[in-house]
Amino acid sequence: xxxxxxxxxxxxxxxxxxxxxxxxxxxxxxxxxxxxxxxxxxxxxxxxxxxxxxxxxxxxxxxxxxxxxxxxxxxxxxxxxxxxxxxxxxxxxxxxxxxxxxxxxxxxxxxxxxxxxxxxxxxxxxxxxxxxxxxxxxxxxxxxxxxxxxxxxxxxxxxxxxxxxxxxxxxxxxxxxxxxxxxxxxxxxxxxxxxxxxxxxxxxxxxxxxxxxxxxxxxxxxxxxxxxxxxxxxxxxxxxxxxxxxxxxxxxxxxxxxxxxxxxxxxxxxxxxxxxxxxxxxxxxxxxxxxxxxxxxxxxxxxxxxxxxxxxxxxxxxxxxxxxxxxxxxxxxxxxxxxxxxxxxxxxxxxxxxxxxxxxxxxxxxxxxxxxxxxx
Amino acid sequence: xxxxxxxxxxxxxxxxxxxxxxxxxxxxxxxxxxxxxxxxxxxxxxxxxxxxxxxxxxxxxxxxxxxxxxxxxxxxxxxxxxxxxxxxxxxxxxxxxxxxxxxxxxxxxxxx
Numbered sequence: 001x002x003x004x005x006x007x008x009x010x011x012x013x014x015x016x017x018x019x020x021x022x023x024x025x026x027x028x029x030x031x032x033x034x035x036x037x038x039x040x041x042x043x044x045x046x047x048x049x050x051x052x053x054x055x056x057x058x059x060x061x062x063x064x065x066x067x068x069x070x071x072x073x074x075x076x077x078x079x080x081x082x083x084x085x086x087x088x089x090x091x092x093x094x095x096x097x098x099x100x101x102x103x104x105x106x107x108x109x110x111x112x113x114x115x116x117x118x119x120x121x122x123x124x125x126x127x128x129x130x131x132x133x134x135x136x137x138x139x140x141x142x143x144x145x146x147x148x149x150x151x152x153x154x155x156x157x158x159x160x161x162x163x164x165x166x167x168x169x170x171x172x173x174x175x176x177x178x179x180x181x182x183x184x185x186x187x188x189x190x191x192x193x194x195x196x197x198x199x200x201x202x203x204x205x206x207x208x209x210x211x212x213x214x215x216x217x218x219x220x221x222x223x224x225x226x227x228x229x230x231x232x233x234x235x236x237x238x239x240x241x242x243x244x245x246x247x248x249x250x251x252x253x254x255x256x257x258x259x260x261x262x263x264x265x266x267x268x269x270x271x272x273x274x275x276x277x278x279x280x281x282x283x284x285x286x287x288x289x290x291x292x293x294x295x296x297x298x299x300x301x302x303x304x305x306x307x308x309x310x311x312x313x314x315x316x317x318x319x320x321x322x323x324x325x326x327x328x329x330x331x332x333x334x335x336x337x338x339x340x341x342x343x344x345x346x347x348x349x350x351x352x353x354x355x356x357x358x359x360x361x362x363x364x365x366x367x368x369x370x371x372x373x374x375x376x
Numbered sequence: 377x378x379x380x381x382x383x384x385x386x387x388x389x390x391x392x393x394x395x396x397x398x399x400x401x402x403x404x405x406x407x408x409x410x411x412x413x414x415x416x417x418x419x420x421x422x423x424x425x426x427x428x429x430x431x432x433x434x435x436x437x438x439x440x441x442x443x444x445x446x447x448x449x450x451x452x453x454x455x456x457x458x459x460x461x462x463x464x465x466x467x468x469x470x471x472x473x474x475x476x477x478x479x480x481x482x483x484x485x486x487x488x
Binding site: 035036037038039040041045081151152154155158159162167168169170171172173189190191193231233256279281282284285286287288291292298299300301302303304305306307 | 383385417420423427433434466471472479480
């Protein structure tokens with residue numbers, strides 16, 4: 001069996017599937033290895049669906065702006081699925097002076113990088129979204145933000161990558177990388193299978209850390225759990241993506257009519273999980289209380305399902321992208337820190353371009369893996 | 377499970393059948409033909425079909441159609457049903473109003 005490929009992508013989430021898609025489309029022989037039994041089984045299928053520029057770190061903002069300009073508007077046609085992309089703006093809501101200061105800081109930083117985002121007051125917020133309670137006194141408003149369906153988008157990248165000839169193997173957990181004559185070459189799996197490639201892309205979320213360690217590279221990140229819930233279908237209310245200054249919840253109404261909201265209890269990292277991303281009984285009620293303060297109308301909406309997932313949170317909250325000079329042949333695409341969905345088309349297209357041409361349209365220097373320094 | 381599963385394995389072409397318009401997931405109105413087609417588009421697990429078509433994501437959360445969907449996927453792949461995972465069950469067991477769920481645990485003192 002020919003277990004070689006020009007590019008081996010480790011990780012079949014949205015990042016790995018999208019990189020496979022962009023490479024296979026250009027005729028590259030791609031093999032994508034997913035450790036779990038399912039495509040898109042991590043944050044890719046468990047996030048809130050934001051396609052958001054506002055509130056982002058200026059180092060990763062150019063990448064998501066690039067994706068929104070070049071890919072998101074026609075992604076449904078490209079991927080032959082309904083990505084349910086809406087570009088109807090993002091409201092990040094505040095209720096107190098402290099919130100206003102947080103939002104002003106985020107807005108100023110984003111405007112410096114060229115993003116159209118403004119501060120608006122409570123009345124303007126309710127003109128955009130009349131369902132919000134009077135407690136909301138301010139918001140940042142970015143009209144070019146939006147949301148999409150993470151499930152269909154992730155599986156759409158997989159489906160079309162496969163159509164263009166990319167080979168996917170699930171249940172194939174990578175445990176070790178091996179160099180040959182100073183260059184990365186072999187990928188060893190827990191099953192005993194070994195694959196060989198000229199370029200190896202590491203897009204395995206938090207698991208990337210242990211895999212990179214086998215060639216002496218440490219990727220400073222940790223696992224943080226986030227939880228989400230979905231309501232039964234409601235009549236159409238609004239199309240904006242929503243968040244709050246304190247990040248107590250975020251979400252949107254889907255095409256299906258249900259509301260998807262993500263959030264946290266504040267006790268993440270200290271709850272008992274037995275090694276699987278399982279919901280904590282404290283969190284969904286806490287998210288509900290947060291939502292009801294902003295949207296009193298939703299208090300009768302029924303929750304039909306809750307779920308949880310891991311984020312691969314990097315030491316400074318932005319991803320590690322690009323080549324690794326110490327390990328020729330290794331390309332990183334991990335540490336997306338809970339922002340990996342909206343940025344995926346932009347980031348994956350740039351990683352594919354880097355592999356194909358050695359260059360990128362968006363400068364990735366600020367996202368190098370060796371940027372981490374001690375504080376003093 | 378963690379079974380090595382090469383998604384390029386040949387499972388043959390999608391062949392339309394007379395009962396393809398039969399509704400399998402009643403909550404989300406998904407037909408047998410849509411499920412069979414999804415398998416040929418690469419959705420080889422109950423989980424992937426659910427995320428792709430919304431089977432079992434409606435009000436009954438798959439309590440009615442779960443086994444039927446699994447059977448259709450297995451037969452399309454030509455494998456025994458026992459090789460597929462059961463559909464995931466998620467909290468809450470029955471749909472519950474946000475205002476009721478919100479009382480589940482004490483909130484923080486003060487205004488948080």
